[in-house]
Amino acid sequence: MRINWNYIKMIGLVVLIMGLYAFSNHRNDKKKVNGIKIEFVGDQNLYVTPAMVNKLLIQKYGPLVNVPKENLVLNTMEKVIEANEMVKNAQVYLTMNGELISKILQKKPIGRIEGPTKYYLDDEGNRMPLSSNYSARVPIITGNITGKCLEDVYVILDYINKDDFLRKNVIGIHIENEENYQLRFRMENFVVNLGNVKDLEEKFNNFKAFYAKAAKDKTLQEYNIVSLEFDNQVVCTKI
Structure with missing residues (x-):
């Protein structure tokens, strides 16, 4: 039986890519938050301040710097911020270098x-x-x-x-x-x-x-x- 080396090479390449992807994701999940940034979009009149947002998150989760990224549930954090009566919408995400960004739209x-x-x-x-x-x-x-x-x-x-x-x-x-x-x-x-x-x-x-x-x-x-x-x-x- 003739062996189709091209087929075997293709399977090997796919397995290698999947392995590298899984390894990369595992390493990424083990990384820790190395900073927090609060950004306000739209109206710049600050009815709620960055310090107030940080306090909300700390009261709920404790200090977030050095917390493993895999421990964060970002959509839950958004709901915590949006619970503030002055906040209309919040978007929370992590950058590739581990910075936790909160973009906040205040009520007008x-x-x-x-x-x-x-x-x-x-x-x-x-x-x-x-x-x-x-x-x-x-x-x-x-x-x-x-x-x-x-x-x-x-x-x-x-x-x-x-x-x-x-x-x-x-x-x-x-x-x-x-x-x-x-x-x-x-x-x-x-x-x-x-x-x-x-x-x-x-x-x-x-x-x-x-x-x-x-x-x-x-x-x-x-x-x-x-x-x-x-x-x-x-x-x-x-x-």
Whole structure:
């Protein structure tokens, strides 16, 4: 019987490669963590700090430097970091040289609730605690704060944040009730009665048209109430 040496060589090569791969993986698993690095992506305002993240991991796992890589469960570590109320998402991985990297995306506040309990409303409409490290410059929410009203406030804030003019100028929302929300502006003395959250685009377009004309005429200071509650019109009350 003729021996097919090419076939035997191929099998030997495959076995050798598999052996080297298994050996490499075994050696890699035996390596230890030689450093930890915390990186924040997106907004650089640090509501949670690298020291706070390190503390979370140490409380759960103890010191991680010199821990064998095979002892780490990375997706579990991600969940530990994401348990922090200021963290939106975490990605944990090991580099080839043994450095443990944690990339963290923080929650983004879009409004600050000033009621019996103080907290932020984030960009997904969820509660976010205040931070002792950084205070966000976002509109202040006051008044009759209820669950339904906060849902409406989130809709208003979401619209405001997509509009350059409104985002730069609206500094507060006061909740009268579910049918009337008042806006306060940075440079003006008047309040804007928005009404409910229906037809926001039409209401704000009407308001911006009024604002542009009044600014041109230099009459903005003559008003104390600007109402957008009525269909397709702006009703103003002078001082």
